[in-house]
Amino acid sequence: MKTIILKTASTYLLPVLLLFSIFILLRGHYLPGGGFVGGLIASIAYVLHAFANGLSNTKNLLKFHPGFLMPVGLALAFLSGMAPLLFDMPFMTGLWYPEALPVLGVIGSALFFDIGVYLVVIGVTLTIIFTIADTI
């Protein structure tokens, strides 16, 4: 499926889709979206790239095995759940930084949890798809 149009388009679509996925991830707390959907969109971005340019090119672009994102995401989600323990609160209590930051808004431990979910979803999806694509 190597068409020039798709190939050219995917070069521009990849960063746009990735940005979009981060946008979806961040807006999740107030509006439809969140880590899960964001992660899926980001994976679709890479899959699209792989369709247009071939799997090996996408792998080169990624620099590391996508499976690596799984432990990183899990650790991030777990640590954000553990963080309240430092303040003597039960596991998974939401912590919030009192003041809003520019652009991002109010930051809390839930955001990091969601980023963890986002990373795990990308890792899982790409690992499965790349492995299957590799093998057959």
Added chain:
Amino acid sequence: MLIAILVGFIFSMFLVVAGKFFRGKPAILSALIPLGLFAYFAQFIGQVSEGGVIIQSYNWVPSFGVNLGFTLDGLSLLFSLMITGIGFLVFVYTSSYLKEHQYLDRFYGYLSMFMAAMLGLVLSDNMISLFIFWELTSISSFFLIGFNNSSEASRKSAITALAVTGLGGMSLLAGALVLGSVGGSYSIVELLNSSGEIAASPFYIIIVILMFGAAFTKSAQFPFHFWLPGAMKAPTPVSTYLHSATMVKAGIYLLMRFTPVLGSTEFWNSTLLIVGAVTMVYAAIHTLFRRDLKGILAYSTIAALGILVFLIGQGTEAALLAAALFIAVHALYKATLFLVTGIIDHQTHTRDVTILRGLRKVMLPVAIAGFLAAISSAGIPPTLGFLGKELTYESTLAVIGTPLLWITLILITKIFLLHAGFVAGISPFVGKLPEKFSNTKKPGILLWLPPVILSVMGLSLGIFPGLIEPIIYPVVTAMGEDVGNEHLALWHGFNTVLWLSIATIVVGTVLYFVLKPSQRLEASAARVEFLSPKSIFSGLWHYFNKFSSLWTAFFQNGYLRNYVSTIILFLIGLSGYALYKTASFSLDLSTLSRITGYEMAVVVIMFLAILFTVFTRSRLAAVASMGVVGLAICLLFVFYSAPDLAMTQFSIDTLTVILFVLVLYRLPIYLKLSDYRTRIKDGVLSLGFGTIITILILEVLATPVDKTISQYYAENAYVLAHGKNVVNVILVDFRGSDTFMEISVLAIAAIGVFALLKLRLKETDQR
């Protein structure tokens, strides 16, 4: 205290990234961690010996009553000091023993993880966290025992150890849950107040049996002892650590910890007495038939554990004092003997006692350590071992009922243990040095210093027993007995106990000179091997495997369609039955909202797509039209204002179609459709399933919905979690633990896919 426990885990995680650095010379730096922890726990000695108990509690999962509560009393302190103290020496020793080993960093990672788990185990006050740490010790010891993972025997014994101790872990969890519900709390300290009610409860026997199941498997009591000799396949530092002071003592710890809660009945005492006695005599006899140094030590460890269980079973104040002291004595001399064995193995590459002779000429400090440990194990004055043995005899003489039987059994055990100690600690060093060992290199200071320190401690604590009193006495206090003002002393005057001691030493020494380990003895023991619990266990294992492969072959026959049919058939049966029993089958049309033209159109599209999927002859077309069905569902979600669901469904659907296309890409384009009989069968099955699901949904609609939960979420999403999107707030905050489990499952699934496909590739490569 939480930090003290976590530091081991943190260090082992840190090694994942900093492993390279610790693989070389700086490996010894990691010994600073147990040393620091030892100092940390040692500062509490004064406070605890005056009767203080340090309690710290952190909330963990308060809704389940699971707290991270930690108690440091006499019992935990003794174990903590052994874990960190012997841990420190083992860490130092390892840096030289496994010098330049390519996985040295990994080894330290497992070791510190194990140490942390052990500390958590002995400090936990909550039974659930106790269970978690208990399982962590099983898992980390699995990696330690199987460290030489290129050898099949070592992998096998690691699995045996994990299977046996894991079984015990399940038993502990079950016991803890029953005990918690009977006693009304998961905190051991709080359970102390309700020990009377627990003993009177009809579940008492069950609780005790489950707790025994845990303790006997972990502490290698007959008939679960066989994993321990197998675990000798591990590198010697592991054997030292696991078998002298930590892992196998965890069961003993459990029994001692629950003595004040459960240990007030005849059942508790007599079971422990009998099991302990059988184990100690059985294992002590076994030591005579081994010539591998580590094999001898393994069986003598089991015998020592038997003695401890036996003493706990006596349950008197004197017996508990003897047990507490014997734990310390055994840790000191057994660790020394293991370390000495490791040095011998490391320098001469053999552990066969029938050929090892005269090594004092090449490794004098090691010989001294071995000698001191041997006499401490033999209970010859003025070592600490002598004190331990005296107390053991004294308390056994006081057992009500049949003291003569018990004293005979313990005497036999002690005599054989003395023999084993002499064989392991003295015989390799005496006599003439054989030619082939004359070039043996001298061991480095990092190797010989740890056993020397331990053995000298065993000697000096025997001469000045006052030094160890502040550690030992609070152990007995922690078990709810009062020690009184008696002091430990070497000399008690001419009494029965002394005569028993003299008899042990004399008979044991004679036995040592008469009975030398030999191939013939080992072979004669091998002849009755088929009767041993190990053979019975592996036989059972074999049949269990056979049964499970038959079972699997029947249900997991490799045809995806059969799996799906089985699952659906089962669901139809189960939910059909439940619906038949309970459903009201009434439908109130007025409660439903009006159907709009959009929705009708979407449903029609969906219906057509399904028909097309079923009847098309092209695979790709089938996949694409399945995608249409998915997207139609997305539209329905949008109509019913669930944008989050719609978005997710949309992305998932896209990815599913891509996955299908990827898989189907290589298959022929046209399907061979199955014959009419199969199709009718499948059709009936899916129609049936559809009907059941429809009835189920209508039934849900008919039941009045409890809105309190959804209202709570809607009202509190912004107030408590600062989010306006309730769906997302539920996912990341209110039910965050669920989400965490889900992403863990996802990750496991991905690893599964990766392993399945990649491993298969490698196999074809080999062909």
